[in-house]
Amino acid sequence: MDDIRAAAIALYDRFTHEGMDRRAFMAELTRLAGSAAAASVLLAGIAADPAAAAIVPDSDHRIRARRMSWPVGGGRSMKGYQAEPRNPSGPLGSVLVIHENRGLNAHTEDVARRLAVAGYRAVAADFLSPVGGTPADQDAAREAIGKLDLGATAADAVATLRLLKSLPGSNGKAGAVGFCWGGGMVNRVALTAGSALDAGVSFYGPAPDPTLAARIQAPLQLHYAELDERVNKTGFPWRDALVAAGKTVDAHVYPKVNHAFHNDSSAERYDAAAARLAWQRTLDFFGRYVAA
16 A cells, blocks of 8 residues: 555646646546546545634634735736734744745634734745636636746745835745645745845755856755655755855755645555654744844
């Protein structure tokens, strides 16, 4: 069963990140599982469950949360979800949360609330805002993200970081954390943000050309899954190039875990121990560079 699970996770990665046709994906998953019914059960465990329970519910008394929109220049605007401590003890550091390739969803909003509980003003932005926002259908969301102008998307992120640093009650610092597509976007934003980004945390994000490492200004923390060969092919050279360029980089590889190990709404890929450790490292990192 472990071999079938591993093969199914690899197949799902091809489907969600390499443009594999859904019909071909389901046919191959059915062959692996042995029947259409077994394939459906297997897929339910691998894919993210939009109905999964939140770690920090929207009603948590320690925070306040709201929907918001803001301008990013050039006639463009963004929408998103903001969460912050209900009773802050002083000026707040801000964190931009960048979603996976399914767009802004309940899980990403939950991550924002976790940051609010930890003492940050967190904004989970919908990077599909310029094309109408995240659709309910995950396949449609992935397709829309694949069509984004990544340069314009990075510029939207930088504009959001600058806005967060200027809001009343801010301590003037802003970080970014992203997962999967969002982890790759953290790397991309770090190349162009300059002083707008005070720290970036990338979870299993595809990486830029290593020759660009010298352009990075902000400290970066990089989280990789040992079994995530697709991302690691670019991620490890990026990590090594940052080190060679003398950049502040804190990189970690989590043994025997898969891509998306931090996403607790994906039962088959989530690894609780690795997720807890990576999240604590994330909070410690932001504590050094964004909260202070």
